[in-house]
Amino acid sequence: MEKLDVKAMIESVISDLVYNQPLSIIFLKVQAISFYLDNEEFREWFENENRGYTDLNKVPEYRIYGASVRANIMTFGGLWRNYTIPVDQIKDDFVRNWLNKIKLNDSISSIESSLENSTEHGVFVKHLPGVVFSEINKILQQGCHVEDAWQEISRTAFVNTVAAVKSKLLEFFLKLDKEFKNEINFDIMSEKKAIERIANQTINAGVVNLGSHSTVNANDSTIVGGQNNSVVINNETKGEIEKVVAQIKEVAESFEDEKEDVLNELARIITQLNKQAPKTNIITSALQTINGILMGVAGNMATPVVVEGINRVLRLIGG
Numbered sequence: 446m447e448k449l450d451v452k453a454m455i456e457s458v459i460s461d462l463v464y465n466q467p468l469s470i471i472f473l474k475v476q477a478i479s480f481y482l483d484n485e486e487f488r489e490w491f492e493n494e495n496r497g498y499t500d501l502n503k504v505p506e507y508r509i510y511g512a513s514v515r516a517n518i519m520t521f522g523g524l525w526r527n528y529t530i531p532v533d534q535i536k537d538d539f540v541r542n543w544l545n546k547i548k549l550n551d552s553i554s555s556i557e558s559s560l561e562n563s564t565e566h567g568v569f570v571k572h573l574p575g576v577v578f579s580e581i582n583k584i585l586q587q588g589c590h591v592e593d594a595w596q597e598i599s600r601t602a603f604v605n606t607v608a609a610v611k612s613k614l615l616e617f618f619l620k621l622d623k624e625f626k627n628e629i630n631f632d633i634m635s636e637k638k639a640i641e642r643i644a645n646q647t648i649n650a651g652v653v654n655l656g657s658h659s660t661v662n663a664n665d666s667t668i669v670g671g672q673n674n675s676v677v678i679n680n681e682t683k684g685e686i687e688k689v690v691a692q693i694k695e696v697a698e699s700f701e702d703e704k705e706d707v708l709n710e711l712a713r714i715i716t717q718l719n720k721q722a723p724k725t726n727i728i729t730s731a732l733q734t735i736n737g738i739l740m741g742v743a744g745n746m747a748t749p750v751v752v753e754g755i756n757r758v759l760r761l762i763g764g
Contacts, residue, residue: 498550710735
């Protein structure tokens with residue numbers, strides 16, 4: 446294949462990216478490009494994305510996301526289903542850090558296929574090995590134990606991963622343009638700005654992908670945040686949080702030793718809600734701590750309803 450043919454193939458891929466064609470189709474062309482280009486870094490990246498990352502240590506940052514952990518727990522009163530585990534309370538640093546994150550090492554075509562078969566507000570589940578159950582059991586009330594446990598990750602993480610792969614492709618082609626003496630046609634859609642906007646985008650169909658220490662106004666967006674992110678939560682989500690806070694406060698009035706701890710966590714949540722850019726990781730942490738306290742308090746009929754409300758809010762904010 447002549448160099449000019451490679452150039453034409455690259456321009457075809459750029460056009461496909463702009464028109465939002467599936468990566469499963471685009472990668473057939475990219476495979477040919479990778480074969481003829483003498484670029485080991487690009488070839489390795491393409492192989493990992495195309496076949497999946499067999500070495501978890503090589504999974505890039507754009508494929509690593511915060512996860513929530515849920516479990517079915519056997520208690521004195523029966524089985525509690527879909528209970529949110531307060532991972533922050535786990536003492537073992539390795540286990541805690543491992544549970545808090547999911548590395549998406551599947552092939553990009555598999556991730557894309559999962560998106561096609563999912564609902565708009567769905568979550569993806571990864572079941573945990575039984576060896577982890579003992580660590581979770583240590584933070585539960587005596588006599589309670591884990592029957593099953595899994596990590597959950599928002600669908601938006603998959604959307605963002607697909608967007609990141611497309612962005613990486615465009616980024617590479619922009620760098621490669623120098624080898625072609627700036628002859629690659631980035632104006633095939635309209636003008637080069639359209640390409641650069643896709644290459645640098647962090648917003649895809651109302652989904653915002655945040656790195657660490659980021660602030661974004663996303664009144665109508667779904668947020669996937671890294672550590673220490675600040676966001677402007679939309680009114681609907683804020684209303685759900687305030688509703689759950691009121692329920693928790695009402696239930697906590699019947700507590701004795703635990704009341705002060707619950708109220709302290711509620712104060713953290715309310716403080717964040719009063720800010721223009723609340724930190725969702727703080728709200729998530731507080732709700733998970735309250736969940737753990739509620740799990741240790743038996744005999745209140747309202748507790749399961751409140752726990753379900755907490756779980757609903759955690760799903761809304763990606764906790």
